[in-house]
Amino acid sequence: MRSADQPIGVFDSGIGGLTVVRALRRLLPGEAIVYLGDTARVPYGTKSHETIQRYTVQAGAVLQRLNPKLLVVACNTASAHGLPALQSVSPCPVMGVIEPGAEAASKERVVGVIGTLATIRSGAYESAIRRHNPATEIHAVPCPLLVSLAEEGWSEDPITEAVCRRYLQAMPPQVRTIVLGCTHYPLLLPALGRARTEARWIDSGEVTAQSVERLLKGGLGFRTESSRGPFRVLLTDAGTRLKEVGSAFLGEALESVELVEL
């Protein structure tokens, strides 16, 4: 029996999804969270549809063993390619990060989306935005290097700014609102902001946390204990610079991780 005290399961291809956990823990500090990052096989953004879908379903099965009340696919690439397959086998509700970001974006007349190659090629943001507002003009641009730059920690670097400027050149000047369609990108906001000073950025982590709150209110329920919610991190590989980079994404020290196999 699943109760409101069960954890929220958060899945990501790596550690970028910790930016979603950060938003969740800020908005819903009492919730228990179990995070699973497939750090052994990261990144997903360059893989094929079939592989991303298979990996997403495998990850969902591992999190189901912990009986979560809700699964959040915190990775845009996994949301774009694996969400329907995971939803079709999951005994609990599953939400991705694209729908909340798309809903926020659909309020604009013209909107930009940046993401990995696989996310942009899937067309998932276009479909989701058009479901809310068929008239929105959408400019989607893949930015493959940004994940590596975020993981290298060059968040406020002139090189990163030059890369951002290069990618964002592909968007016409009337694009004033841009969706950060990858969980790594919030870390690059300083460089992105300098590359496109007039833009407003939609952080899919922030809007996803708000959607989670609505789902809990709407029936899944809030954890009943008043203490700060426990937080577990499961990873498929504890690679180099994990704690350093992970703490930057999480916004607090990444204390301990457990290794699992997928």
Added chain:
Amino acid sequence: MRSADQPIGVFDSGIGGLTVVRALRRLLPGEAIVYLGDTARVPYGTKSHETIQRYTVQAGAVLQRLNPKLLVVACNTASAHGLPALQSVSPCPVMGVIEPGAEAASKERVVGVIGTLATIRSGAYESAIRRHNPATEIHAVPCPLLVSLAEEGWSEDPITEAVCRRYLQAMPPQVRTIVLGCTHYPLLLPALGRARTEARWIDSGEVTAQSVERLLKGGLGFRTESSRGPFRVLLTDAGTRLKEVGSAFLGEALESVELVEL
């Protein structure tokens, strides 16, 4: 029974090892080659020792089914972490790319090595160079972004040049010979060369091909048919931009690939 007509098996974490195949096919055009790229789980350069070792042994087992006369681990990261484990279970000889590069480098008094985080952290180049020449002064620098830049195709780009300059700044000016300790890096030679105009570069693919030729001469034997050797490519994922990027690495059109599971 293994004969000289059996193929040479080449393993890499992704498609970077195609630069080694390119060198092999130039030097030994009659040899049959089977290439296995673990494109579903690439890159290895950010993973832990244990994971890289496990993946390398799995890949070796797949290639063994094709009864190769020799296995070449074309990936520096896999060579640094997985070679002894693979050698201990392989029925045929196994060589990596680090030993040939280190042997060439050991002829210098001062030498630089660039590679992935995992390759540089392993200290494998230092150990191998010192076995040949304990007096060589070694400056090893991890360059995590270069793989992504090579895969993005920004080989002759001012941004890539700026990244190379940043990394190479860590090497004192007396370093005049630098080992390209990652199979992706030969593609970046234009930018690397401009970032360090006075340097001579050791391409581990080139020197590995020469080592393979010595092994064939030394007993493994050359393929007896005089036609151009057949070439098969097995990959664990056919992701985005594969043929385009693969052809750049290979130096000829990447015609067809077969998908396998690891």
